Amino acid sequence: MTISVPSRPRASVILAAGQGTRMKSPIPKVLHKVAGRTLLDHAIDAAESLGCARIVVVVGAHSPAVGVHARKRLGEAAVVIQDPPMGTGHAVLAAKDALADFDGDVVVTFADCPLVTAPVISPLFDLRASGADVAVLGFEAADPGAYGRLILAPGHVLLRIVEAKDADDSVRQVKHCNSGVLAADRALLFDILGQVGNDNANKEYYLTDVVGIAHGRELSTRAAFAAEASVQGVNSQAELAAAEAVWQKRRRLALMVEGVTLPAPDTVHLAWDTQISPGVTVEPFVVFGPGVSVATGAVIKAFSHLEGATVGEGALIGPYARLRPGAEIGAEAHIGNFVEVKKVKVGAGAKANHLSYLGDGTVGEKANIGAGTIFCNYDGFDKFETHVGAGAFIGSNSALVAPVRIGDGAMTGSGSVITKDVPMGALAIARSDQKTKNDWATDFRAVKLAKKAKAAKKDSK
CATH class of the missing domain: 2.160.10.10 (Hexapeptide repeat proteins)
Incomplete structure (x- = not known):
């Protein structure tokens, strides 16, 4: 599905630098497949369906196969390396030079979320068109667990995002969670990322801090929401199978319709x-x-x-x-x-x-x-x-x-x-002529049976 022609040019930054250790596989996480297609290709498909004129894939030095795969599909200029890994904000910054000449909106997605399709992402651009400076895709989690929480004001105004490791008890009660998908003007996004620090539990540069900084500048920060199943990520073999099940169920239903x-x-x-x-x-x-x-x-x-x-x-x-x-x-x-x-x-x-x-x-x-x-x-x-x-x-x-x-x-x-x-x-006809020897089978059986009887008589003595 291709979304209608956007009012502003669009680019996509796909984060594919995670190590995927929980997969416990020699295959890099984002090269595992759902419906016979790599997780990374699903993410690229979504970006292309959104009408993104530029796509940049951020890969890690630890998984060269991911870079090879991305280059084969998108070309050399579409791949940048995050080395060493220092968080999601740092990963997006790795794409800054690749998009230096781009004037338009940038959407940040993750290569390990194969169910995040163009229709799921598209509401972020609707928010951008209606005046939001930063738009974030959220969902309401049945079990918020380790997800980052969206702290909202009325009207889906987004005040900040708090990572689970940095949340206090009151924030942990929030069920509005962060999918990680974010859209903003390219120049604004990289300007704000330049101010993101790493004063947090993981000592990493979080992409989510963009929201708090933007709100502090009195910019418009808004959230759109998707179904939880539409934004679920893949971090283990069990989650890969779960994503496969969701994808298959959707496609079967569509075919029957x-x-x-x-x-x-x-x-x-x-x-x-x-x-x-x-x-x-x-x-x-x-x-x-x-x-x-x-x-x-x-x-x-x-x-x-x-x-x-x-x-x-x-x-x-x-x-x-x-x-x-x-x-x-x-x-x-x-x-x-x-x-x-x-x-x-x-x-x-x-x-x-x-x-x-x-x-x-x-x-x-x-x-x-x-x-x-x-x-x-x-x-x-x-x-x-x-x-x-x-x-x-x-x-x-x-x-x-x-x-x-x-x-x-x-x-x-x-x-x-x-x-x-x-x-x-x-x-x-290419086979030997058939030859028939009359009574041969009868004589053969008689000889065999006689030998068998003689042997049995000898064994009984």
Whole structure:
């Protein structure tokens, strides 16, 4: 979702320098994923959707991978390093030079809050447009705990923010809490940050002190509020799972409102970019990885896994099907149980209903792939393609050794290993001639049974 064109230019400073020790993971915290997308990318998505002309990501020297990730998406100039870490105010100051030539509003967000989307942040800019010099996003916490508290006057006028470690008993009773998201004019923000000190329990430079200083200057400081679930951060594996659950629930509900049938929605796992058209049915226990689109009328049956694939109108997928990146399933095509498709374009009305692997190539319209068929696409070093023509019939348990082409309307005999192209309309059989030895099985059993009886008689003596 993109917010309407802003009246003033906007920039975003995304704080991504936290060490994330509570994650207890070799992966930096903000590179963990919700809905298959890193926490950092969710924050960048929100900034882009807000119409931010400039985005600066503040990273720590301890996690170079975060900087690499941000630079890959936004470019070298978008990344600044906070070293050493001395608090959130100090982190925002690290972005001062990068925004020195910017004239407009700056919003500060956190890279570990994947549910803070553009619509959640947007009310801060409404406050700015109505005259607030500094706008802060708050929420009412069920358990305020370690959150900073918003000290308010009537009309959501924000007097100051008190960090939990510096709060007295009366302040701890306040349930209006700070999300950390703040918006202000760029020049004003950095001017005030220059006055922030570190006379606090942690000896850090707090971004939250901006509010008290601004209020002391008789500037307008206001708060907007969001639902607690919309601003929850991620600091542990449990909180990562909780954020995932919230994201999934929201997206499932949105799909059902749009006309997607989910008989057991809590069992369906979606990716950040999953596209499912109205009129699609998704049965229980289906997993969508990134890069999937499903056209109207399709049915995704239970226990299927899709990633990097497109599914055409009216197609039937599963149960227990796997579509891997590059799978393109045409309209009314069938990909059945225990069929895996990777980088294959399957034509309209084609069928592969049972126990097959289709990797690298094409399957023509209305072709039929028999049970147990595999595309032998890899020789241990390189990949090769298999092309099955329109209306072709591939007999069960066929191995098509790439590179190979099966012509339109051609057939292969069951159990064949096809290593050469098959002309249009031809039948290819590549298996040994069957030999029948009459009474061989009867004689074999008689000999075996006699030996067994003799051995049993010997053991009984």
